[in-house]
Amino acid sequence: MSEVRVRFAPSPTGYLHIGGVRTALYSWLWARQTGGTFILRIEDTDQDRSTAESIHIVLESMRWLGLDWDEGPEIGGGRGPYFQSERLDLYADYADRLLASGHAYRCYATKQEIADARDAFHKTSAKGGFRFQSPWRDRTDRPKDRDAHVIRFRAPHEGTTGWDDEVKGLIEVPNDTQQDFILLRPNGMPLYNFGCVIDDLTMEVTLAARGDDHIINTAPQILLYQALGAEPPKFAHMPMVLAPNGEKLSKRHAAVGVLEYRNMGYLPDAVLNYLARLGWSHGDQEIFTRQELIEKFSWDHVGSTAGRYDSKKFVYVQEEHLRMLPDAEIARLTVPFLAEIGVVVGADDPVLLAAVPYVKPRSATLADVADGVRYFFGEVEFEQKGKRKFLVPENAPHLVQLAELIEGIEPFEKEKLDEVVKGWLEANELPMKKVAQPARVAMTGRTRSPGLFEVMEVLGKDRTIARLRAAAELAAAATTH
RNA sequence: GGCCCCAUCGUCUAGUGGUUAGGACAUCGGCCUCUCACGCCGGUAACACGAGUUCGAAUCUCGUUGGGGUCACCA
Numbered sequence A: 001m002s003e004v005r006v007r008f009a010p011s012p013t014g015y016l017h018i019g020g021v022r023t024a025l026y027s028w029l030w031a032r033q034t035g036g037t038f039i040l041r042i043e044d045t046d047q048d049r050s051t052a053e054s055i056h057i058v059l060e061s062m063r064w065l066g067l068d069w070d071e072g073p074e075i076g077g078g079r080g081p082y083f084q085s086e087r088l089d090l091y092a093d094y095a096d097r098l099l100a101s102g103h104a105y106r107c108y109a110t111k112q113e114i115a116d117a118r119d120a121f122h123k124t125s126a127k128g129g130f131r132f133q134s135p136w137r138d139r140t141d142r143p144k145d146r147d148a149h150v151i152r153f154r155a156p157h158e159g160t161t162g163w164d165d166e167v168k169g170l171i172e173v174p175n176d177t178q179q180d181f182i183l184l185r186p187n188g189m190p191l192y193n194f195g196c197v198i199d200d201l202t203m204e205v206t207l208a209a210r211g212d213d214h215i216i217n218t219a220p221q222i223l224l225y226q227a228l229g230a231e232p233p234k235f236a237h238m239p240m241v242l243a244p245n246g247e248k249l250s251k252r253h254a255a256v257g258v259l260e261y262r263n264m265g266y267l268p269d270a271v272l273n274y275l276a277r278l279g280w281s282h283g284d285q286e287i288f289t290r291q292e293l294i295e296k297f298s299w300d301h302v303g304s305t306a307g308r309y310d311s312k313k314f315v316y317v318q319e320e321h322l323r324m325l326p327d328a329e330i331a332r333l334t335v336p337f338l339a340e341i342g343v344v345v346g347a348d349d350p351v352l353l354a355a356v357p358y359v360k361p362r363s364a365t366l367a368d369v370a371d372g373v374r375y376f377f378g379e380v381e382f383e384q385k386g387k388r389k390f391l392v393p394e395n396a397p398h399l400v401q402l403a404e405l406i407e408g409i410e411p412f413e414k415e416k417l418d419e420v421v422k423g424w425l426e427a428n429e430l431p432m433k434k435v436a437q438p439a440r441v442a443m444t445g446r447t448r449s450p451g452l453f454e455v456m457e458v459l460g461k462d463r464t465i466a467r468l469r470a471a472a473e474l475a476a477a478a479t480t481h
Numbered sequence B: 001g002g003c004c005c006c007a008u009c010g011u012c013u014a015g016u017g018g019u020u021a022g023g024a025c026a027u028c029g030g031c032c033u034c035u036c037a038c039g040c041c042g043g044u045a046a047c048a049c050g051a052g053u054u055c056g057a058a059u060c061u062c063g064u065u066g067g068g069g070u071c072a073c074c075a
Helices: A018-034 A052-065 A088-100 A111-123 A192-202 A212-227 A258-264 A268-277 A290-296 A311-324 A327-340 A350-362 A366-376 A384-390 A393-407 A414-427 A432-444 A452-459 A461-477
Strands: A005-008 A037-040 A104-107 A150-153 A160-165 A169-174 A182-184 A207-211 A234-238
Touching: A005 A018, A005 A207, A018 A037, A018 A052, A018 A207, A018 A234, A018 A268, A018 A290, A052 A258, A052 A268, A088 A104, A088 A150, A088 A182, A088 A192, A150 A212, A160 A212, A160 A234, A169 A212, A182 A192, A192 A212, A207 A212, A212 A234, A258 A268, A268 A290, A268 A311, A311 A350, A327 A350, A327 A366, A350 A366, A350 A452, A384 A432, A393 A414, A393 A432, A393 A461, A414 A432, A414 A452, A432 A452, A432 A461, A452 A461
Parallel strands: A005 A037, A207 A234
Antiparallel strands: A104 A150, A150 A182, A160 A169
């Protein structure tokens, strides 16, 4: 079997959609598993919609996800260029060949003529789909008053065109439904089906993987390969990612731009895992490392039904990946998220490092971790509800006593703290519940946090005592009502 | 409407003629417990429908219904 060459060919007309990421991912996994080549190609032939900003977003998204390409923008490769807008000569050349062999023709019909024909078709309420029947299909002359024309494919009307799809199986389409689709616009820009075929052909792509909304384009493309006397690649059409309600996924339903997940503190590997698993399976396994994905991916376990985006499961997968990370790595990755909320610390900050293991099981994203360690830095910010409920005069003495008790504890570690404090509580017949919440609010400003003694250990003796005493004063001064 | 694709718990899926139809997320109950989590134990919950093939169908065939895609000088 020849070397695997696969590509991801987004059009830069917005953000990189998570549905697009999934098709990119499957191709990438296949290339990495087989030692093949993963090509990134930018389909920027729609000059009205393509933007430089969008190209940047695509590359940035791919980089963040770690979906590195072997040929493509910025690094080049032997089959470049990798922007369709820079391959115009090539398309012109292939169009000439098709013209010469009679597989294509120049069509001088104007957009208006086509629109009129379409209107007329719909007015007669004819059944079936509209196909523009160009009068130029069988003419050899040309109009005297204009030169602008498109180049159309001379589509066959008999027989069927089919292929054995890697995920859908055998698909056959009758040729009499084909139309003379346009290859080249008057300005020399190719349309999707033509550009895609010429690129896949000249880039020697062996498997074209894409969303199943492209199934409709495959027969025309195969016809084009045949007209060119070339062997088409294999095709894999994967089902789309739908919104939770089964509609087409859009901004309304979820964060669809993949970079948004970076900003929310998701891990690239978690995104990959979730997306891979949505539409593909490997027995009962749910959590995969990047390496496992590469090793275990296979086309015959890509399902054929559309998958719905499920944010809860996504969060679950993200949590699992966060827990797989070493604490020091989590600390390092959390630093920018801390900066975001005004806490400036280094990745090797001892307090941060000490806090991560306790905050980790309570967090899903890196943003959660940042928020979870926040009160270990700077001043305590009290949640009003907790302050009002627990920092009341009757609790003030307990906080002071706790501060005094703690003064003498050495080493200041959570096991020792646990032992001494609980002994003291028992001796004084004080229930833990009575003291814990006021102390928690005193130290963290919140009613929910890691274990009391864990917080103390991270805070250190001095700051623990200071916070307990400060809160005791607040509590004593609070007015009851 | 034509053409094409699809159909197992709410969701993602396992299943390739013989299973008490399995797992995961979610959900519900319980345990643990200083709060919140984590963790652990357990429950509810599915083969869209109808024919046919077969000793036997979630699995094969046909039809119905339902969902999706597409019918561009977008990709």
